[in-house]
Amino acid sequence: MQRGGETVLSLEGLGKSYPGVRACDAISLDMRRGEIHALLGENGAGKSTLVKMIYGLVTPDAGEMRLDGQPFAPPDPNAARRAGVAMVFQHFSLFDALTVAENIALGMEDAPPPRRLAARIREVSELYGLPLDPRRTVGTLSAGERQRVEIVRCLLQGPRVLIMDEPTSVLTPQEAEILFETLRKLAAEGTAILYISHKLEEIRALCDTATILRRGEVVGTCTPAETTAREMAELMVGASFAPVAAAARETGGVALEARGLAAPAPGAFGTPLHDLSFTLRAGEVLGLGGVAGNGQDELLAVLAGERALPRGMLFLDGADVGRLGPQARRARGLATAPEERLGHAAAPEMSLTENALLTAARRKGLLRQGFIDWAAARRFAEAVIDRFDVRTPGPEAAARALSGGNLQKFVIGREIAQAPRVLVVNQPTWGVDAAAAAAIRQALLDMAAAGTAILVISQDLDELFEVADRFGALVGGRLSEIRPMHDLSLERIGLMMGGAHDMEVAHVG
């Protein structure tokens, strides 16, 4: 399908360097009216630098941009917005304690009076099939609804160019479908949409053109509908890579068991856990899906031991471990890797050696009567770096100096290298490029084949299809019934995850 006409935004030889890195090099790209244009690339390929230049967050040091034929060099995001460029970020910038309307007003330069704004929000959100109550407190909204707030905030400005950064990572399949309808409607009205995603299948379904970046350069353009996902992935990586292969494996005895696990919400906007029961056998991968904010973080916290549980709820190899702290659980072989890499799984300012020590101190024998054996800790960090192909100058590099994918390989690798009995991971490949994600999933499957019990909490259903033997959905802090993965279809899973909640499909006019 060939939509759109004249060029809205054109980039000519755009470049940006950081000390030691050429983030973007001579990137040229044209966006036409009504076009949905995919921007593809691994982490570090230069996608975010590129959109930051368009949105005025970063100043290019070579090349030029033209908007409607006029030179376009926004010094800051306000200027970009005034010129008609809007952006929906991957991470929401909303205040939980404020209402939808207040949040939107905060992002506007001259917000209209509250009542008029509320009416405008209703009008725009209805028009694009994104129903939203302006008086609701943002803290009570689901991730999908929060994203709508961000989108509606953009739409109120009537943008000519809309940039969307990985918008479906927080949505159920049904919610994503609603978003696609909205985007198609916007495109039909002439908005040019720049769409960043790792999910190749959805790009094939949605986008008219794809520009593929690698190491800061454009390495190809294609029409996604006529290109296979595999071809696109190989263009991104620059090489072909082996698909994840599961070895045949046998499951052993029950390694981890939750019996009616419950925990109150940790804070005002946390999710309480209700009556979760599951068993996890050695050599098995149990996948728990669900939309963000349905209890994933809370479940990981109680499994890791960050929050203690009453007696009788959590058993490791038959022993009640609910009251043990994180160190005691690790010593018994229960390893965990939380979703948030920087600040939770790893201390940003500390070196990789120190971060290796963070969970491995006792299990890898890195202590002598409480004194740290730094040489051994360093060797362990180096072993993780080697085995999981972590790209870093060395174990003395600060965690925050690593790219997201590399740090993720490090924190998952740190747990795997401790050979745990049970491994619990939350969003193991979130924001990780295709090659690194494949490596992490392969490592998980290899571990399961070696007899480790693995619990994968993930919002990426493709990932769960790839690695999980059984599937359960987390909805509002409750667990659905657990079913064998191969019996389930995407639609069925979507329904288990709570479907599209109270959303309605866009009325496409």
Next chain:
Amino acid sequence: MIALEKRPEPSRLWRAATPLVAVALTMLAGGAMFAALGADPVAAIRVIFWDPLFDPSFAAYARPQLLVKAGPLILIAVGLAIGFRSGVWNIGAEGQYIMGAICGAAAALAFYPAETRAIFPLAVLAGAAGGLAWAMIPALLKVRFGTNEILVSLMLVYVAESVLASVSSGLLQNPDGMGFPGSRNLAQWDAVANRELVAGTGMHWGVGAAFVAVIAAYILMSRHILGFQLRLSGAAPRAARFAGVTPGRVALTCFAISGALAGMAGFFEVAGPAGQISIDFGSFYGFTAIIVAFLGRLHPVGILLAGLLMALTYIGGELAQLTLGLPAAAIQLFQGMLLFFLLATDVLVNYRLRPRRREAA
């Protein structure tokens, strides 16, 4: 226009260099201030930094004073720095210092006039226990009720000062003192006097304790798992919880260490340089130690050097008041500048300056 750009990694060079740059900037700005007050800036800087050590007419008195003043500063700052690196903000070391002095002196005076040296270590422990107990108040309130430890520990300084005023003309008042407020003179009582270890150097037991504390803190923070957990709590609280570190225990540990060291410093002071518990015993060491801790980059060895430097500005500042007639407030301002410039240049550890081109919108 100049923009700040975050460095990919903290700069080791700048981490070491910022204290020196801060000292240099303090000399410049302080010199300008002295000039504005009508003093010769070069002479003033010389009196503060050079004369106490090398001027023949002052050095004999001033050199030992260097250790006498630096000892308590270092001892207190080492404890505070452990807390500051762990994200625990004990601002009330002055109060713990005073309570340590009172408890240590009280424990010693309970044995008066016994003449056994065994009282001395006992009194040191009592001083440490007094500081620790006083520090436990903000720590326990924080752990139990989530109160702000900065406010509570700071407010308790003023309570401690009132306790000091009360005991110096009450419980601990010298019965042979003809009604004057103040306790018996401990420095003149052989059993508990905090003597010089090497005569004529100012090196008393408290200075020795400070050196030991520097070494112990260094080993704790860089070699021991407890120190690692404390640093982790300060650097990334969520990661610390993930690693199994309990925030409450961190707060209690840090307050216990810093309180005990401050209390010990208090006793060494009262049994030595100060001599007696009196209304004006409080000396601001507890507050100045906060500056020393940051000037020393929260690192034990840095604190050792910073404590000596700060002691130098104290002694030199007094000399400048005497010889150049500079007001005391100007000297305090000068010391404040040091912390100000240190914090200001600190930004260069994590950020670099870049000139930014002006661009048309």
